[in-house]
Amino acid sequence: MTDNTRVRLNHDMPDQVPQSLPTLVSPDGAVILRPYQPHDVGRIVEMIGDPEFARWTNTPVPFTDSDGRAFLVATAARVSSGELLAWAIEAEIEGVRRLCSCLRIRLIGDGRGDISYGLHPEGRGRGLVRAAGRLALDWVFDAVGLEVVTWNCVVGNWASRWTALGLGFRVGGVARKAYARRGELVDVWIGEVTRDDSRESAAPPRQPVLTGPGVRLRPFAERDAPRIAEACNDEATQHWVSILPRPYRLSDAEGFIEWCREGKATGQEWTWCVAGTDSDECLGAITLFGLAARDGAGEIGYWAHPDARRRGLTSVAARLVADFALGPGPAQTVRLFVAEDNHASQRVAERTGATRVGTLPAYSVVRDGTRTDMILFLRGRQPAADR
Template sequence: MRFPEDVPVLRDDRDTSTVTLRAHTADDIGPAYEACQDPEMQRWTTIPVPYERENAVHYLTEFVPAGWRDGNSWAWAIEYDGRYAGTIDLRPGDGGVGEVGFAVAPWARGHGVMTRALKLAVDHAFEQGWTRVIWRAYVGNWGSRRVAWKAGFRGLVTVPDGGVARGVRKDEWIATRSRDDAAEPAGHWWQVPTLEGDGLRLRALRSTDAKRVMEACNDERTQHWLAGMPSPYQFEDAEAFITGRLENLASGEGVSWAIADPETDDLLGNVSVFDLKNRIDGSVGEVGYWLHPEARGRGVMSAAVGLAIKHAFKPIDEGGLGRRRLMLFAAEGNTASAHVAVANGFTLTGTARAASPRRDGSYDNLLCFDLLATDRPQSAAATES
């Protein structure tokens, strides 16, 4: 193919904006160079670091044209609002399967530009006879993963040491989209709304909460009743817990909130609604929680669970989790946890014998509670933002 004459122009027109994929020009060198100074761009891509202007010149005037001529890489400039906004490329492979890669300038993020560009490129690949497109990103690149999810990529797997950047091996996410897959998200990517009521704030966990998480999870009572926690519970465990909540959101598995003091914003505990991908019944969920010892004895957990329940029963099209039924389990001797269940209207449905393991190898009976959306008063006070 000749460059730039044979580079197809792909366009996504909307009433308020247009995303165009076109051939790169010399005018893109400056904006591309500036975009590649972004620390996030350097962190998640394989571009040279430091990135010099000569790198941009070589990429746009030599590498990109050669890719089109040789047929091993089709790279487009992404244009949005009349400006260069990034680059996307398709790399054909054998058997009708190829890969896609992309990067977007900082100023264009948060406007859906990359998702629209990705859909344009993937549609073009299928028009050229491809049967499947592969997307890859280093683990932790949530922005890229969300773009791929919104564009219909699915079947995500994690490959340890699957990628390499500047000589360093990194874990890699891989997902694909086939020609028969809809260009729409598969499953849910939950959000964490801020919920307020009863003198509490439920918000997303932050990296700055790690110290308080570690303190809470090293508490003797917490360690006793939640025997699956590491012991001792290290700062690194707290960081991994917080990062893991992002994975639960992205995979559709669950939503977790930090219970925070509305005045100081200090973490008081955690409440989660999880098992939302239950293969037997996708309308159920389980409630779990733990509390920092400083917050005990004030009704904090009962109030926090009440806020989480209301959000869990809210319909999905209204921003909630759309649950029909919630479950809650408490070891038979854990009277404080059982009190939270009863205070929120859960019904004791039975006892699972010797079902709750302890660290010493013994087992406690497990109290089983449930709550139906039809059991819950719809007037429970809470605000959401």
């Protein structure tokens, strides 16, 4: 939820919150959208006062009971004026129906609206906002007559972005310094869904977790940043991957993790953390590029943490990704480019089942500025009868 308004109203709560909104119920009855009620104050304070909620918004910290009452008063006034549609999202938690989330659509005019939402900690990971959002969007397009609903959130709020994609929003880019958060202007992602859109999920397929002998390929997480920095400051990695910053800072590693998430969210590429099965620590990275390529041509790239070298783990990981790409994955062909003198990387490419098919002279530049030939390896999808 992004809302720049810091509410500080010296009003008592009304006895009744305006009932001009309909109550919407999901087909299975599991999710209910209803107008706010005075007894919601406690749950609202827990929700908005949660650190994860505050991280992405401009709400007061700490968020007190007084703030909660002021929030309800301000919401009631805006609903009554026709400026805002605001629902409490109710679902069952441990056998008791409770406020688990909130959803609001601001009416901008000219057939336009703007959606925002937030979750109580107990409501996370349950798909409540997706279910509630579909109900709300259906209603505002059909009953209110809106033509388009826009969405935005602070860059980095991946939970909100994945929810928006699941609701059918087309995420189209970044508005720079478009939101004032605690005295700082920050970038926001923007998206929209129109009345004529299917409102089916716009999210790409989920990235799978792959497992093999000694390795587990999973998405990167914030905790991996120090290990990424260690690997990318290594002399061998720096030599062969000359585009890496030098020195490679922790902030560069954090940026790499965000790049991985962006590739997953756009469906362009998947990057896995090569983790050990014994400790789950980061031992390298492997990327499958070209997920959306129309010609079905994928590409695999990888680097290894020094701790993983000469253990065969990168080879296992690369083979897992190649097998996936050419099996249930989208690729018809996978290719790998390896420097002529990088013999360890060549062995990894060979162990994916790919074949050396040619050389690209002076195709790449290493850290000292010299150019090096690149070897092209290819592996194609086997006919179904041969699998």
